[in-house]
Amino acid sequence: MKVNHNFANIAQSYLFSTIAQKVADYTAAHPDAPVIRMGIGDVTLPLPQASIDAMHAAVDELSHQESFRGYGPEQGYDFLKDAIQAYYASHGTQLESDEIFVSDGAKSDVGNILDLFDQDNTVLVPDPVYPVYVDTNTMAGRKILYMDANESNGFLPLPDPAVKADIIYLCSPNNPTGAVYDRAGLKAWVDYALANQAVILFDAAYECFVADENLPRSIFEIEGAKKCAIEFCSFSKTAGFTGTRCGYTVVPLELEFEGMNLNKMWLRRQTTKFNGVAYIVQRGAAAVFTEEGVKQVQEHLDYYRENARILADAMDELGIWYTGGKNSPYIWLKCPNGMESWEFFDYLLENANVVGTPGAGFGENGKNFFRLTAFGDRDKTKEAVERIKKLLS
Amino acid sequence: MKVNHNFANIAQSYLFSTIAQKVADYTAAHPDAPVIRMGIGDVTLPLPQASIDAMHAAVDELSHQESFRGYGPEQGYDFLKDAIQAYYASHGTQLESDEIFVSDGAKSDVGNILDLFDQDNTVLVPDPVYPVYVDTNTMAGRKILYMDANESNGFLPLPDPAVKADIIYLCSPNNPTGAVYDRAGLKAWVDYALANQAVILFDAAYECFVADENLPRSIFEIEGAKKCAIEFCSFSKTAGFTGTRCGYTVVPLELEFEGMNLNKMWLRRQTTKFNGVAYIVQRGAAAVFTEEGVKQVQEHLDYYRENARILADAMDELGIWYTGGKNSPYIWLKCPNGMESWEFFDYLLENANVVGTPGAGFGENGKNFFRLTAFGDRDKTKEAVERIKKLLS
Known part of the structure; x- marks a missing residue:
């Protein structure tokens, strides 16, 4: 049997595993560091109640x-x-x-x-x-x-x-x-x-x-x-x-x-x-898509959007170039002082205890850029922003 | 853009749509006919209660x-x-x-x-x-x-x-x-x-x-x-x-x-x-896989197995050659009197109001065989068997 040899050409991505390793190493050395993670594009708010109710009803139907x-x-x-x-x-x-x-x-x-x-x-x-x-x-x-x-x-x-x-x-x-x-x-x-x-x-x-x-x-x-x-x-x-x-x-x-x-x-x-x-x-x-579902989803989106706005405002204040932040849960910022993205990752982790995603992980053109996500907790987002502002201003 | 032209070589299967059409035509002409469907390999018993309970709990977790x-x-x-x-x-x-x-x-x-x-x-x-x-x-x-x-x-x-x-x-x-x-x-x-x-x-x-x-x-x-x-x-x-x-x-x-x-x-x-x-x-x-889950699943499997046994016993009684029926929810029987599978499909539908699946739909070697499934209701399975026995003995 001949395997699909194209698999050998897929680049191994170590982006998120490298991030996880770096964060693990840092927290092992600094067990009390209040690290805030803004690297992964996963949501944190629970499902809308309308979906919860509908799924309970559907489970009952199957019984x-x-x-x-x-x-x-x-x-x-x-x-x-x-x-x-x-x-x-x-x-x-x-x-x-x-x-x-x-x-x-x-x-x-x-x-x-x-x-x-x-x-x-x-x-x-x-x-x-x-x-x-x-x-x-x-x-x-x-x-x-x-x-x-x-x-x-x-x-x-x-x-x-x-x-x-x-x-x-x-x-x-x-x-x-x-x-x-x-x-x-x-x-x-x-x-x-x-x-x-x-x-x-x-x-x-x-x-x-x-x-x-x-x-x-x-x-x-x-x-x-x-x-x-x-x-x-x-x-x-x-x-x-x-x-x-x-x-x-x-x-x-x-x-x-x-x-x-x-x-x-x-x-x-x-x-x-x-x-x-x-x-x-x-x-x-x-x-x-029900009336209450739409309302609940809107509240969640507004929560994430406000996080994004807080991040974007900080970049504006710091005079840092970025895309996103509006109409998107991602902020894609230019690393300050000509830093490369992994360098900035380390700098931010060590000096602000904030974790983001180095742009280099998404391609050559990302090597001087950095991604922050708006899917986190509001208070932590605010705290992260304060630390970033203190560090970079 | 070049499409994958191999799609043009996929045989169009009209098996289940033809069955559905034949049954629809028959029931339109005979609206009171008590048709029993034993053609599709889908289950009919509800989910085990252990799964129902676990899914309700999981839905709550997500809320x-x-x-x-x-x-x-x-x-x-x-x-x-x-x-x-x-x-x-x-x-x-x-x-x-x-x-x-x-x-x-x-x-x-x-x-x-x-x-x-x-x-x-x-x-x-x-x-x-x-x-x-x-x-x-x-x-x-x-x-x-x-x-x-x-x-x-x-x-x-x-x-x-x-x-x-x-x-x-x-x-x-x-x-x-x-x-x-x-x-x-x-x-x-x-x-x-x-x-x-x-x-x-x-x-x-x-x-x-x-x-x-x-x-x-x-x-x-x-x-x-x-x-x-x-x-x-x-x-x-x-x-x-x-x-x-x-x-x-x-x-x-x-x-x-x-x-x-x-x-x-x-x-x-x-x-x-x-x-x-x-x-x-x-x-x-x-x-x-929990203790109660295993027990509940076993009850469901026993229910379907008993249906299969009822079908297999009828074939034994009629002297009809078949595979399955034991260790399987399917009975694959040789159409009686040298009938081809679509011919037997019509014969069974018209004379016993029982629907099965013609073996020809699964390949050339199925053209004299016929599939019945054990996933149906017990009483209907028994009734179908009585009608088949009456028709074929």
Whole structure:
């Protein structure tokens, strides 16, 4: 049996394990140090009560033969797809029900969607980048091109007509930079994709953080996108589902390449290699869209947004260049005094007892940048900011 | 962008849609006909109370910030992996914790495992076969060979030394035939795989139905299997998790091909393209292994087994040849009077108002066979058996 040798080409990432080791070493040497962790993009607030109530009710349903649910539709129950469709409509985007596929999270689908594409395609990703885009394509043996995201373009690169790419990854609001494309930016990408018969894989996992109505939440707000784009969404950051696992992927009915319909292909892929998301979880996700669910989620988002604002205000005060902080839970700051990101990591850990993520972990262009997240506790966020301000001012 | 044209080669299966259409047509013409459905392999009993209680508790944990759980380990929580490890040990198979990967179901992993293999491998599947094995490999462009499972080998084909295969699918207890390999049969396959540097993908989704202690529940009961096999298991049939979605895959630490370690590759695949199973669901699955969980699951299995026994006894009484019925929830019977399976389907629907699954839907060798399932209601199973006996005796 011949193994897939492309696995040997996947870069081993030691980013989070190195961070964990450095923090462990530091706390072992300084057991009383009040370390504040702002490195990992995981939520901390509990699930919205509406989801809790809905999941309790769903568990009860499964305890009685009359209301028991076995295999459900692989692409998700209508009650959830209808709610997602209405959510899109409330932001001005019309979707057909058959364009929505419920998943166990954006990460799974961002990887699995590659089943639909030939190995012989050129992939375009930004640098810095969420490593999953690179690793999943390396695994499949595809050629990867990088585009520079940097200070001069606000970490929002636009298409270069001279570059020929077939599969383009865009993430907006971006992980790790927090930068958000405006409509003109996305339109440039849609135009490029249509002109080059390329497909855009649009990672909208952080769309719920978009507060500015002038910024798009969905690539399908852009004319023509249904002919070139697939969108990946998640309940992870919206409703704290990082450990509860639910997302959805939108594959337009009219998306066709070389005479093959990608919506039909994805339906076939999912019915063959997936068996749907747990009924209980889908009920919890649907509750996010109820009147009380919307209110509760908004309170959580406001909490994280206020954390982000506190971080952003501190950067403004310190005169530190950054992206994100608004319309995003991430702050991507330029390391002060020309420091490199790992150097700044050590400096911040040792002198402020604050842990963040070195930008170098996301690519060459991140080597002088640093990510802080707004998913932490309010008081700890304030305390971290005070320490950072004291250290850097 | 070039699509994966292998999708055009996947056979469209109309099996269950054709069945549904035929039943709909019949009931429209005969609205009062008391149709009994024994065609689909889905469970009907509710979840065990131990799982219900554990899931309620887990939902509550997620409602408080102190006990909230975000991202978990992609390969599953230790509390569940430990329980699975102990379950294997109780049947005499020792596993390392790192050999166990919790999944959202056997179907997902049976498909996704193919990421580890080169396209240029020859796949060997039995005919008749669970269509997912064929479709997932067709999608990936692999060559597929079929081996005859038939009346003369009891639908348990043994290796043919003249056939060279790289990836071998075995399912025991089998879907759709209910046939179960004994140790000698599995040993022949392990020996073949070791001699030919092939990998065995062992689908053990129905292992919980094995009651005969002389029959293996796991391929790892066979010496040498850890050097050639991967095993896929599920809580779907064990504990009624078809709509709750949890399974596990065992990839031995010592499984290596061409110098690459498949356990490490699968870990990398899962951490890159999967984010773990919902915490709530993992708690529900772990409860299956508690003292009360084991007892409750046993009651459910006994219920289905008794249904299977009732079906098997009727076949014995009628002198109809079949496999399964013991150590399996499926009865795979030879259609009487030389009928073909679709012909028998119509005959049974029209004259006994009983719905089963025509064997032709699982492959050429199924064209004179018919599948009945034991997952239904006891009284309806008895009633169906009475009608079948009346019709065929």
